[in-house]
Amino acid sequence: EPEVTQTPSHQVTQMGQEVILRCVPISNHLYFYWYRQILGQKVEFLVSFYNNEISEKSEIFDDQFSVERPDGSNFTLKIRSTKLEDSAMYFCASSETEQYFGPGTRLTVT
Amino acid sequence: GNSVTQMEGPVTLSEEAFLTINCTYTATGYPSLFWYVQYPGEGLQLLLKATKADDKGSNKGFEATYRKETTSFHLEKGSVQVSDSAVYFCALSGISGNTPLVFGKGTRLSVIA
Numbered sequence: 080e081p082e083v084t085q086t087p088s089h090q091v092t093q094m095g096q097e098v099i100l101r102c103v104p105i106s107n108h109l110y111f112y113w114y115r116q117i118l119g120q121k122v123e124f125l126v127s128f129y130n131n132e133i134s135e136k137s138e139i140f141d142d143q144f145s146v147e148r149p150d151g152s153n154f155t156l157k158i159r160s161t162k163l164e165d166s167a168m169y170f171c172a173s174s175e176t177e178q179y180f181g182p183g184t185r186l187t188v189t
Numbered sequence: 190g191n192s193v194t195q196m197e198g199p200v201t202l203s204e205e206a207f208l209t210i211n212c213t214y215t216a217t218g219y220p221s222l223f224w225y226v227q228y229p230g231e232g233l234q235l236l237l238k239a240t241k242a243d244d245k246g247s248n249k250g251f252e253a254t255y256r257k258e259t260t261s262f263h264l265e266k267g268s269v270q271v272s273d274s275a276v277y278f279c280a281l282s283g284i285s286g287n288t289p290l291v292f293g294k295g296t297r298l299s300v301i302a
Contacts, residue, residue, distance in 0.1 A: 120294070121278075121294045121295060122233070122295075177223075
């Protein structure tokens, strides 16, 4: 069964550093998403991406965040200058008609 | 804006007990409704969905019915197993499944033998 994959599974970085989280969506899906889940809190939408551009973003997705589909398979989330409060589980999802989630990347900012 | 309210957890049940996790929503228009499950150390898995009023979603013995009159989508299972221990999230999206999901806070279920 096709699945969404994410790398790395765990990323530790120092405050102020840039991180790139990677996702490989399901191959025939056209819509891509990033969500995050701060420990113990609800899953929150960050951004959606369709046809090589952002289709919708939340207020969380400020100028320090960016997304890219650098090739035909990968979908990346970049955080330019990480803050302590960026520590969370980041989930990628893709959809054709319903969203399928990857296993997540746990980002720890120290 | 759209929102989802779930019953607070954690919920602890004995094996074979009946499960209900309440979920109500606020939304404009006619959203699609979902239950996702998160097993320990894993990502979110779609458990079931319903896309219009009175639809019943079902999977792995779990059921939920889209009730427009009460704006609810309660999750039920007649007989839980230890392997059902997980966090359950109610969520909604726009009419199209390709709009962002709005999640509830999640309800942690622990089933003991």
